Amino acid sequence: MIQLTELDKFIESRFQRVFLLKGIHLTINEGEFLTLMGPSGAGKSTLLNILGLLDEDYQGTYSFLGKDIRAMKAKERSNLHKSEFGYIFQAYHLIDELTVYENIETPLLYRNVSSSDRKSIIAELLDRFKMVAKKDLFPAQLSGGQQQLVGIARAVAGKPRVLLADEPTGNLHSAQAKEIMEVFQELHREGTTIIQATHARENADYGTRLIQLIDGRIDSDEQIA
Amino acid sequence: MWKNYFKISLRNLQKRKLYAGINLLGLTLAITSFLAIGLFIHHEWSYDRMYTGSDRIYRINQEFTMGGESQLASTSPSALMPTLLEEFPEVETGTLVFDLSIFSSVMIDAGTGNSEENKFAYVDERFFEVFDFRLLAGQPGRILSEPNQIVLTENTANRYFGSAQNAEGKILKVEGKDYLITGVMENFPSNSHLDFDFLASFKTHRHGREPAWSPSNYYSYVKLKEGADIADFQAKLPAMIEKYLGADMREYGFSFAFFPQPVTAIHLGNQSLNSIKPGTDIQYLYIFAVVALLLVVIGVINYVNLATAEATERHKEVGLRKVMGAERFQLFGQFVAESMVLTAAAVGLSLVGIYLLSEPLTGLVGFKISLDPLLSLPGWMGILLFVILIGLLAGIYPSLILSGMRPIQALGNKVKIGSGAWVRKGLVVIQFFFSIGLLIATLLVKDQLEYMQEVNLGYTKERLISINFHYNLIPKAEAIQQELVRTGSAETIALAANMPVHVKAKYSIFPGGDNDREVMVTGYAGDHHLLKTAGLELISGQDFSETDMMRNQQADTVSGYPILLNETSVKELGWSVEDAVGKKVNFGGGTAWVKGVVKNFYFNSLHHQVGPMVIFLNPDETNVMLIRIPAGDPSAHLASLGEAWKTLVPDRPFNYQFVDQAYAQQYRSEEKVGILFGVFSGLAIFIALMGLFGLVSYVALRRTREIGIRKVLGATQTDVVGVLAADFFKLLFLAALLAIAVSWWFIRSWLQGFAHQTAVEIYPFLTAILLVLLLSVLTIFYRSWKVYTLNPSKTLKND
Structure with a gap:
């Protein structure tokens, strides 16, 4: 589904180029649950941003379902971004001014989903993540684990094919982290492609493939269980 | 989507209280001022547009030229209107208004004693055909068609009789004569240049029965027929003047011209013309319009500045929304919606503000500011348009900045x-x-x-009061003066044509004693106490004496009567201050000699230079009594003057005015x-x-x-x-x-x-x-x- 060829990303400083990613070759198939690991600064987040179409400043080619992203029109790319990707962040990044319900609703609004459909989708998600009672609360009133559940609900609300998660459990303690990973596993079983970046080796065990990044290069690439 | 935008806007405003507060308060103050000024300008602009066919109504102004000097006046002779009605087919109707207040006040008695009234006019029977004010009582065709009929405004009727219905058919004594109240009309609206409490039938007046081409004391209004051309009408006026006044004009060397002025242009037009109600200099309307715009711009700039500055705090939200698929125009919409919500709130508060302020502001602006012009359909549309315009103006730049942020930058903390x-x-x-x-x-x-x-006015305006002095009282003047001085509450008292604040009567003076050279001067009539009382300074010659007064009345034509000149007169006549004394001149149709020269004083507003002036003795032209009260608490002196006045002049109230206030x-x-x-x-x-x-x-x-x-x-x-x-x-x-x-x-x-x-x-x-x-x-x-x-x-x- 995803094909990266000779992908470089660098920043020009005054005297030299600093490569954040160098010579990345990567193919990701639909239905994989892939974990990116590596020390800080290895390029995990950079790679996730490029995969998620949030960063278009790179060299090399990125094709999605056989189409070169670069060759697409802005509108096409934007539609792809909306329909195929969901994002989960380490710091949850919920909108503080919106309730749980409204946070989950936001991506649907931008997808022009009708009001009644929105209601049923959100009801289903709230039910699934056991947050019905909390739907009118604001993010500040929730625990970190609960906020991240809302973040996941929001990410999957638009039924994306690919879920991108950058250190989704980085701010959580182990029990909450376990809960989140179990949710990922379940989504994966339902057919969602998941790409996560993490520091924690135990999180990788929920997935099907593990890639180690060091200094912007792929150091190892292995299938798990 | 929009519902969502508005919800978020409200929450955002709630959350950022300082930011929202500054913006809301700033915009509200700016918009309140803007709307108040707008309503004021609208009011001034709407003057005299409420009559049916107001665009066809004209006031006939008159230019009188004599000896090379011409004077434009808003009043014209009483014979003009009947002539126009008879000889000009394009004239649909017309009316004549004689504003008595420019001459004197009027004593009104409704059976409960005299009270002094100022807003009194004689109008002819066609008044309501031209100015179609609503009648609360009386038959339109029948009122004011006979002598001694009078129409009151609603307020006046309420004041004297309790209600309009009560007033109709009652008798009102005006200066002791009986008038039948034939009708009650609505109050004159604040945006009409006409403003009276009493309208009496012009037939009561001598010139109402016998129209004449002199004097020119009457406002004449014509209403042209639909489709009539005002230029054609004006072009025919000189022929009419020639027909009626040609011979006189040649004999006495003066000339007349008439200029129709649209009734809607009176209020904001030439401010030097006499008018029933003070007009507004259009220059000030422009200045205020500019100030209103400046204030709104300052308020809007606040919003723009704060909203862009605030963008750094909202980068996370913007980034997230972009990641979740928000298009730029959607974000743009959200931020514009936010500024519109704020603007709408500010406009709402401003309307409440104006409503609350309209009462206290009445004194300052001269009428009660009403929200009515805004509460009509066009008004609401205007408000809506205003909200959208200001919302866009304030919101567009910050929205562009915010919606243009790159999501990765926005999510990180790298926003600059x-x-x-x-x-x-x-x-x-x-x-x-x-x-x-x-x-x-x-x-x-x-x-x-x-x-x-x-500024040193040349007279002492402090501690000087002026009482309207009716000509009936002139025979008793000497006794009144003596009695009031005797009580000790008046230092000196003089009779005069006017307060020294504004003297307007124009006279001709011929310095050679013949008709060679003519100088137009302002004439100030008074008695021999005038200089002392007003505090005018004599710089050469002598003041009038009591003997001058007596001799004056015996019409001593041989030596002529004495006059005083001011410095400008002396200069214009080509003399020096010293050698002017004793010179003979021809003044006001008689021989006069210069008895003294007074220092220039400002007898006109400071918009004008001090012109030439002649002070002469003529108590018959008295309109006011000037009283110099002693230093100290004025209220005690006024009280004792009032007491003395009541016994001396029981039928006229003691109505006084401070000269310094009249000056202000x-x-x-x-x-x-x-x-x-x-x-x-x-x-x-x-x-x-x-x-x-x-x-x-x-x-x-x-x-x-x-x-x-x-x-x-x-x-x-x-x-x-x-x-x-x-x-x-x-x-x-x-x-x-x-x-x-x-x-x-x-x-x-x-x-x-x-x-x-x-x-x-x-x-x-x-x-x-x-x-x-x-x-x-x-x-x-x-x-x-x-x-x-x-x-x-x-x-x-x-x-």
């Missing part, structure tokens, strides 16, 4: 709104340019107003402008300072870390304030330079309207700039102090 900085700086310069400029203008206008109050009255419109300028420049500065406060807060916030580091390195509070203030001072300096230039230009052109101008001094400029600077320093100081007191260990932890 550097590119917008110069826009914000430019806007701050504009704001302070406007507010400093307004403040300088206010101070300069105030200077001129004070100058006019303090002349500058009402300037004073109003002064006050309003003060209020608006205060508001402008306040709004701009709030914006500065917000902006400094934002800068301080953004530089918290820098300040933390500086503090760790040993910076004192003054250093920190300096760091923050330096940037703003550069902007204020630039704004001050612009403001000086523009206000200098403004005041030069405004002062052109005054013959006597105060010197433009440096201190208003300095005061304004220093004041704004000081307030800005305080604002910046307060804000940076808050940042300075933060613990560096906290501020340095982030990032």
